[in-house]
Amino acid sequence: MIDVRRLAILRAVAEHGSFNRAAAALCLTPSAVSQHIAALERGLGRPVAVRSTRGVTLTEAGRLLVETAETVSAELEHARRRIDRLTAERPRLTIATFTSGGRLLLPGALARFVAEHPGVEVTVLEREPEHSLPMVRRGAADIALAYHYDGTPPVRPDDRSGLDWTPLLDDPLWVVLPTGHPLAGRAALALGELAAERWVLGCLKTEGILRRYAAVAGFELRISGSTTDYFFAQSLVAAGLGVCLVPQVSLPPPTRDLAVVPLEPPRPTRRIGLATTRRTPRPLVTALADLLLTASASPVDASGAPAGPV
Numbered sequence: 001m002i003d004v005r006r007l008a009i010l011r012a013v014a015e016h017g018s019f020n021r022a023a024a025a026l027c028l029t030p031s032a033v034s035q036h037i038a039a040l041e042r043g044l045g046r047p048v049a050v051r052s053t054r055g056v057t058l059t060e061a062g063r064l065l066v067e068t069a070e071t072v073s074a075e076l077e078h079a080r081r082r083i084d085r086l087t088a089e090r091p092r093l094t095i096a097t098f099t100s101g102g103r104l105l106l107p108g109a110l111a112r113f114v115a116e117h118p119g120v121e122v123t124v125l126e127r128e129p130e131h132s133l134p135m136v137r138r139g140a141a142d143i144a145l146a147y148h149y150d151g152t153p154p155v156r157p158d159d160r161s162g163l164d165w166t167p168l169l170d171d172p173l174w175v176v177l178p179t180g181h182p183l184a185g186r187a188a189l190a191l192g193e194l195a196a197e198r199w200v201l202g203c204l205k206t207e208g209i210l211r212r213y214a215a216v217a218g219f220e221l222r223i224s225g226s227t228t229d230y231f232f233a234q235s236l237v238a239a240g241l242g243v244c245l246v247p248q249v250s251l252p253p254p255t256r257d258l259a260v261v262p263l264e265p266p267r268p269t270r271r272i273g274l275a276t277t278r279r280t281p282r283p284l285v286t287a288l289a290d291l292l293l294t295a296s297a298s299p300v301d302a303s304g305a306p307a308g309p310v
Contacts, residue, residue, distance in 0.1 A: 006036045006040040007069035008069060008073070009028075010062065010069060014058055044061060046061050048065055091119065093121070093122050094124075094141045095124045098126070098129060098145065100250045101147060102145055105296060106292075113287065113288050116287070117287065125141065129154055132146050133163065143274060144275040146273060164275070164277070165275055168292065173246060173247055174260050174261065175260070175263060176243065176246050176251070177259050178259070179256060181259065183261065184259035189262075191214065191264075192218060199224065200227070200244040207221075274292060
């Protein structure tokens with residue numbers, strides 16, 4: 001039988017890239033780490049890690065064990081949190097969400113959920129997908145409202161850590177320009193038409209996506225501003241600092257200072273969805289997921305207006 005403690009040590013070796021750094025993180029001696037890995041290899045009958053002057057490289061068997069270690073760790077943490085809930089006076093539901101998706105979809109869904117389940121203690125945590133999905137894996141959150149850009153969803157159909165991904169809606173990025181811009185009155189724009197523009201970033205993730213699409217369109221970005229808030233970015237656009245790409249759910253209402261124009265395909269699009277766990281399905285999670293699915297069918301912004309430009 002594989003020792004869970006040794007799996008955790010192998011996982012630390014993989015994370016830190018050396019026996020010495022793993023030992024320091026685990027408060028063990030390098031010799032103890034080496035002995036645990038050697039015992040793990042003896043039990044398996046094959047090597048799991050190869051030392052070199054550049055650090056430690058995992059074998060195929062080692063990589064498989066590290067993946068298993070992550071799943072085991074998530075299962076144990078999930079079990080611990082479920083045990084903690086057994087002693088709680090009230091049922092609890094923890095939701096992790098990214099800002100703009102939560103602002104769009106959560107208020108209406110939560111209002112109905114709280115009305116239908118008044119005894120539930122609801123907690124909402126603002127987290128980006130790279131943090132919220134691991135929280136669901138280990139049981140720190142019950143459900144995550146998350147997103148990914150074009151390509152593979154963040155949860156594979158054969159995900160071994162027990163997560164499911166439910167698509168909610170597509171959230172295309174639009175161009176936001178000052179109202180006096182020569183292109184502000186266009187019905188749609190090709191990204192290549194903006195090759196000479198300076199860009200304001202409203203999210204650090206947008207830069208990588210925008211650079212990739214700009215390369216396809218045949219130009220290099222010139223960045224004039226970088227923020228982590230789409231609303232701040234739009235205020236910089238209104239001030240004349242440049243133009244910006246903004247997801248549809250974060251578009252501003254019509255103003256005298258800003259114009260919004262859709263991009264022609266191919267255009268970057270966020271795919272918004274829910275991450276839940278397959279471990280012991282909970283009725284409360286299912287109830288909220290159903291309400292979010294309903295909300296995503298006809299999304300409205302926080303003011304009650306339909307999402308997107310008018």
